[in-house]
Amino acid sequence: MAGRSIFDTEDARRLAKRRMPRMMFDFVDGAVGSELAAQLNSEAIRQIRLCPRVLVNVDGRTLSKTFLGEEMGLPFGIAPMGMCNLVWPGADQILASQAAEHKIPVGVSTAASTRLEEMYERSEGRAWFQLYVYQSHEAAFELVDRAAAAGYTKLLLTVDVTQLSRRVRDLRNGFHVPFKMGLRQFADFALHPTWSLTTLVKGVPSPQNYDALKGDANATRKANRGSADWDFLKRLRDRWKHSLLVKGVLSPDDALKIKQTGADGISVSNHGGRQLDSAPAAIHALPAVRAAVGSDFPLVFDSGVRSGEDVVKALAMGADFVLLGRPMLYAIGANGERGLNQLIEALRQDIDVALSQTGLRAVSDVSAGILQDPSMATLKD
Numbered sequence: 001m002a003g004r005s006i007f008d009t010e011d012a013r014r015l016a017k018r019r020m021p022r023m024m025f026d027f028v029d030g031a032v033g034s035e036l037a038a039q040l041n042s043e044a045i046r047q048i049r050l051c052p053r054v055l056v057n058v059d060g061r062t063l064s065k066t067f068l069g070e071e072m073g074l075p076f077g078i079a080p081m082g083m084c085n086l087v088w089p090g091a092d093q094i095l096a097s098q099a100a101e102h103k104i105p106v107g108v109s110t111a112a113s114t115r116l117e118e119m120y121e122r123s124e125g126r127a128w129f130q131l132y133v134y135q136s137h138e139a140a141f142e143l144v145d146r147a148a149a150a151g152y153t154k155l156l157l158t159v160d161v162t163q164l165s166r167r168v169r170d171l172r173n174g175f176h177v178p179f180k181m182g183l184r185q186f187a188d189f190a191l192h193p194t195w196s197l198t199t200l201v202k203g204v205p206s207p208q209n210y211d212a213l214k215g216d217a218n219a220t221r222k223a224n225r226g227s228a229d230w231d232f233l234k235r236l237r238d239r240w241k242h243s244l245l246v247k248g249v250l251s252p253d254d255a256l257k258i259k260q261t262g263a264d265g266i267s268v269s270n271h272g273g274r275q276l277d278s279a280p281a282a283i284h285a286l287p288a289v290r291a292a293v294g295s296d297f298p299l300v301f302d303s304g305v306r307s308g309e310d311v312v313k314a315l316a317m318g319a320d321f322v323l324l325g326r327p328m329l330y331a332i333g334a335n336g337e338r339g340l341n342q343l344i345e346a347l348r349q350d351i352d353v354a355l356s357q358t359g360l361r362a363v364s365d366v367s368a369g370i371l372q373d374p375s376m377a378t379l380k381d
């Protein structure tokens with residue numbers, strides 16, 4: 001695959017689909033129910049138009065920006081994703097080393113297939129830890145203490161998976177963690193020998209951060225995660241001394257309450273349409289959340305971002321920083337580390353051109369003013 005080039009997310013997706021076992025591709029690509037929320041996420045961003053400006057000196061552009069007190073090489077990073085090494089052997093390690101190379105954050109899931117300490121090291125301190133709360137709050141706090149001891153300074157508490165949703169493609173494919181080999185899977189893996197042989201050599205991945213997940217991981221994966229409430233958030237705020245963000249928020253009322261509870265930021269996200277098929281397109285929720293929390297409160301956005309222009313649009317709609325999920329895994333599935341590097345580079349170049357087209361020199365200057373219809377992003381709460 002060394003000669004294959006990836007010029008955009010669609011290239012990466014197409015190649016990944018060919019190269020990955022169907023079960024693994026569907027695990028990444030799929031969403032809840034009829035997958036309408038996932039489709040709307042990208043479609044709604046695609047429909048947003050930017051207004052080109054001319055005769056502004058836009059030489060000497062910069063794409064770096066400070067977010068939560070840290071200098072980021074680019075205005076986007078890698079969303080936390082569980083079980084990435086099932087998607088492609090060594091995917092976590094590739095995500096971490098590319099995060100270090102581009103000076104961007106990589107989310108490390110509670111359900112990651114690599115230990116959080118290793119991810120922090122490999123990412124050269126760029127990793128953000130993502131917390132899921134299963135039944136035991138004490139176990140969650142212990143995990144948080146472990147992340148602090150490893151050096152993490154950013155914690156994302158994900159609150160939109162109160163229960164794992166029904167993802168129909170996964171059900172049809174018999175997707176199971178750790179995966180079980182039946183006849184159907186055997187055929188799927190036999191047709192994708194590179195994935196299968198590398199996985200055989202490297203060992204079948206399993207969740208590495210949460211002891212309870214190491215036993216019957218699928219039972220735990222499907223178990224209730226609905227016990228985290230406002231009181232838990234308060235206790236977590238007391239326990240975790242660094243930046244705390246709450247991920248998976250769409251309601252402006254929730255956003256305001258989270259800010260008042262003392263979180264340092266919010267991630268506006270519908271989990272890439274993987275949890276509630278009837279959820280709004282995440283980008284449509286962003287302006288109202290921004291209006292509720294005020295202009296200075298740190299907001300991350302994800303769900304449906306597929307290009308560099310999409311990143312700029314999310315910033316214009318009110319985000320301070322943007323995460324991409326599936327595209328990063330498509331790129332690895334398509335062509336490993338080289339694939340991911342090509343995709344990140346393509347996104348960087350798109351953002352750079354979009355800045356120049358909208359008359360801006362710095363990514364930190366992006367505002368609703370570059371939208372064709374600026375009123376889209378200035379909803380009052």
Ligand SMILES: Cc1cc2nc3c(=O)[nH]c(=O)nc-3n(C[C@H](O)[C@H](O)[C@H](O)COP(=O)(O)O)c2cc1C
Nearest residue numbers: 079080081082109158271272302303304324325326
């Ligand atoms: C394969 C996969 C696994 C994911 N696992 C997690 C997870 O463990 N924790 C979490 O907070 N979000 C998880 N997410 C959601 C992402 O962090 C992010 O919200 C979503 O992918 C963004 O949408 P996009 O894929 O359209 O960019 C996962 C997403 C995918 C595609």
